Amino acid sequence: MALAPKFVGQKFTAATSAPTLHTLELYLDYVCPFSLKMFNTVYASVFPLIRQKYASKVQILFRQQIQPWHPSSTLTHEAGVAVLRIEPSKFWEFSKALFDDAKSFYDVNVVNETRNQTYQRLSKIGAKVGLDEQKMFELLKISDKSAEDGSLNIGNGVTNDLKVLVKMNRMQGVHVTPTVVFDGVVENGISSSFSADQWEEWLEKNVV
Structure with missing residues (x-):
C-alpha cells in the first residue's frame, strides 16, 4: 500500500539510488507488548542486516x-x-524511546491522569530525542473551550492526519498487532517472538 509524502517518516530504507524491490509493513501499536517485542528486534537487528545485505532490496x-x-x-x-509533522526523520528514534517507556502508558498507569497530562509526558519523550517539547504539546493538547461554532469535539492539531492513518489501516482489514504485510500480502509466518536469527533466515528466503 502506498505511503503519502507527509507520512514518509514512517519509512525505513537503506537504499541510496537503486530501487527497492520489496516492502515489509509492520502494523504496530505503542501500547501492545507484542508490538514492543517485534519493534525492538527489528530496530536492533533487522535494520543493521538490511543496511549490510539488502539495502537496495527491501524497505520497512x-x-x-x-x-x-x-x-x-x-x-x-x-x-x-x-x-x-514536526520532524519526520525523528519518527523511528521517537518510536524507540516511546516503546522503551511504553508500560507507563498502559491502562493502569494512565487511568488517573488527564488527557493533556498524558500528552505532556509524551512531549517530554519527544524532547529526549531532540524535538521541541512545547511545539509537540501544542499539536497534541485539547482545549477546554468550545469552538466558535459551539462544537465540543474539536480534536487537536493532528486529528485530521490520524483519521487518514486509521482509514488506510481499515482498508487493509488489519486487526491484531503486530501484523506483518510483505509486498501487499499478510505474512502470518512472522511472529512477535522472531529472533534476530529467524529474521535473517526469513529474509534470506524471501528477499531476492
Whole structure:
C-alpha cells in the first residue's frame, strides 16, 4: 500500500539510488507488548542486516495501528503523528524511546491522569530525542473551550492526519498487532517472538 509524502517518516530504507524491490509493513501499536517485542528486534537487528545485505532490496514501513480498547493507544499514536509533522526523520528514534517507556502508558498507569497530562509526558519523550517539547504539546493538547461554532469535539492539531492513518489501516482489514504485510500480502509466518536469527533466515528466503 502506498505511503503519502507527509507520512514518509514512517519509512525505513537503506537504499541510496537503486530501487527497492520489496516492502515489509509492520502494523504496530505503542501500547501492545507484542508490538514492543517485534519493534525492538527489528530496530536492533533487522535494520543493521538490511543496511549490510539488502539495502537496495527491501524497505520497512511502520503502520500505526490504534487498538481502541486501550484508550491511551490513540494518544500515543497521536504523538507519533505529531513527530511526523514536526520532524519526520525523528519518527523511528521517537518510536524507540516511546516503546522503551511504553508500560507507563498502559491502562493502569494512565487511568488517573488527564488527557493533556498524558500528552505532556509524551512531549517530554519527544524532547529526549531532540524535538521541541512545547511545539509537540501544542499539536497534541485539547482545549477546554468550545469552538466558535459551539462544537465540543474539536480534536487537536493532528486529528485530521490520524483519521487518514486509521482509514488506510481499515482498508487493509488489519486487526491484531503486530501484523506483518510483505509486498501487499499478510505474512502470518512472522511472529512477535522472531529472533534476530529467524529474521535473517526469513529474509534470506524471501528477499531476492
